[in-house]
Amino acid sequence: MKLSVIIVNHNTCNLLKQALIALKVAIQQMDAEVILVDNASADQSVKMISTEFSEFQLIVNDKNVSFSKAANQGIKEATGSHILLLHPSIIVGEDTLDKILDFMKLHPDTGGVSVRMLDAEGHFVPESKKSMPDNWINFFKYTGLSKLFSKSQLFSHHYKAGWVEEFENTETDVLNNCFMLLRKDALSEIGLFDERFVVYGQDIDLSYRIRLAGFKNFYFAKTFVIQQHTSPVSKASMYYIRNFYGAMLIFAAKYLFRMPELRMKAMPRWSSSAYELKQ
Secondary structure, eight states, X not given: OXXXXXXXXXXXXXXXXXXXXXXXXXXXXXXXXXXXXXXXOSSSHHHXXXXXXXXXXXXXXXXXXXXXXXXXXXXXXXXXXXXXXXXXXXXXXXXXXHHHHHHHHHOTXXXXXXXXXXXXXXXXXXXXXXXXXXXXXXXXXXXXXXXXGXXXXXXXXXXXXXXXXXXXOEEOSBOOTTEEEEEHHHHHHHOSXXXXXXXXXHHHHHHHHHHHTTOEEEEEEEEEEEEOOOOOOOTTSHHHHHHHHXXXXXXXXXXXXXXXXXXXXXXXXXXXXXXXXXX
């Protein structure tokens, strides 16, 4: 199996249907499978999938177990050599997947790829190319934690990766979890999503672990996907504040107290941290 597409869904029936129609066309000539994980949707998502896309594998959870856990459920069922995490709002083109898979074949050191995204009106979505969120960068700099990542670009750029040109294929820091095409060999080495990241941060953590293992992350600009309109979460809401900043603290604690060794290809290794040497 060449490709496994995994979609985590929660109450996005109408968006998901359009995404699946496009996806079905895109994979019709490919050795591919689609795995849908439904996180206890209260709308007609499960019925729609079961009746209109019965050829796709469906996992139904009786509660919302979070994106990370649901994605891991799908990955564990996947048999493809490449795994695509696809948001239910994303419309893929007929040749989008072929182009990116060809790119990964030509670049065997690539661990993950995200793609240029356009909104429904055809405007470029800047979040297609990502770095560390600005608030995270400020937190790590003010607390001194950025010194632990002194060899990394993660803390030296803007969240929307402004140094990356829209139409240029470029190595980047963070993969966009709306479209995240991963090499299964890389996942086998680094592990699955860290389920402590419930809503935010799992893309940053996984992208960082891919780079630690010596693989590269790329923004691929020679094709595009369309992101259907979704309602954003208010950054003033307690839900956002709790989960966004909570993820930031989890990330800090994870790498502050257990400093990993950076294994970038053709680069000198980092030595272990003083804390680790004392253990």
